[in-house]
Amino acid sequence: GAVVSQHPSWVICKSGTSVKIECRSLDFQATTMFWYRQFPKQSLMLMATSNEGSKATYEQGVEKDKFLINHASLTLSTLTVTSAHPEDSSFYICSARSTSGISTDTQYFGPGTRLTVL
Amino acid sequence: GESVGLHLPTLSVQEGDNSIINCAYSNSASDYFIWYKQESGKGPQFIIDIRSNMDKRQGQRVTVLLNKTVKHLSLQIAATQPGDSAVYFCAENYSHTGRRALTFGSGTRLQVQP
Numbered sequence: 001g002a003v004v005s006q007h008p009s010w011v012i013c014k015s016g017t018s019v020k021i022e023c024r025s026l027d028f029q030a031t032t033m034f035w036y037r038q039f040p041k042q043s044l045m046l047m048a049t050s051n052e053g054s055k056a057t058y059e060q061g062v063e064k065d066k067f068l069i070n071h072a073s074l075t076l077s078t079l080t081v082t083s084a085h086p087e088d089s090s091f092y093i094c095s096a097r098s099t100s101g102i103s104t105d106t107q108y109f110g111p112g113t114r115l116t117v118l
Numbered sequence: 119g120e121s122v123g124l125h126l127p128t129l130s131v132q133e134g135d136n137s138i139i140n141c142a143y144s145n146s147a148s149d150y151f152i153w154y155k156q157e158s159g160k161g162p163q164f165i166i167d168i169r170s171n172m173d174k175r176q177g178q179r180v181t182v183l184l185n186k187t188v189k190h191l192s193l194q195i196a197a198t199q200p201g202d203s204a205v206y207f208c209a210e211n212y213s214h215t216g217r218r219a220l221t222f223g224s225g226t227r228l229q230v231q232p
Contacts, residue, residue: 043222049219105150105167106152109154
């Protein structure tokens with residue numbers, strides 16, 4: 001149980017284009033999903049908190065117009081990197097928090113999406 | 119600001135030995151802690167969690183210890199195996215503020231020597 005998937009697992013795009021990454025909770029419902037970014041040999045940095053049916057909450061320093069988040073259902077959140085630049089190249093990871101069960105604080109992570117912007 | 123950090127960036131152990139990974143946290147209001155394992159190119163995998171009203175919790179081959187007095191968290195892995203080689207992160211959550219996100223430590227790489 002508690003499986004989270006991401007698609008695509010990797011993507012290469014040209015500078016200036018937009019890329020959409022999907023995050024799905026496969027066997028549970030998640031009112032809240034989180035998007036993280038991880039640079040090589042570094043820890044996970046929270047970008048934003050995505051709440052189903054409402055606007056995402058962005059961390060300080062994260063441009064909401066550049067990283068568009070949509071959480072249209074209890075099992076799907078999307079992150080769109082708009083007008084991507086080489087400095088946006090990173091490992092993007094989502095997590096989901098279950099709406100039920102023993103602990104609703106536990107976050108389950110997706111496998112990540114490697115974005116390379118040329 | 120508040121942070122979660124680790125004492126050792128790399129830990130090398132022999133196969134079969136026990137491993138102990140340490141983590142210090144600075145937010146005394148944190149009430150929930152999780153250990154994650156991350157293999158290269160993959161997302162973090164949940165290992166074990168503990169709430170602040172406990173000081174010890176055991177899982178399969180893993181034990182988490184919480185010392186709130188000194189704000190210290192540790193992960194013990196019994197009979198370490200090559201498959202345990204990965205980067206381990208501790209994470210904290212201070213849910214009483216309403217912020218449900220986790221704050222991650224910097225990570226410790228565990229290397230298991232055969």
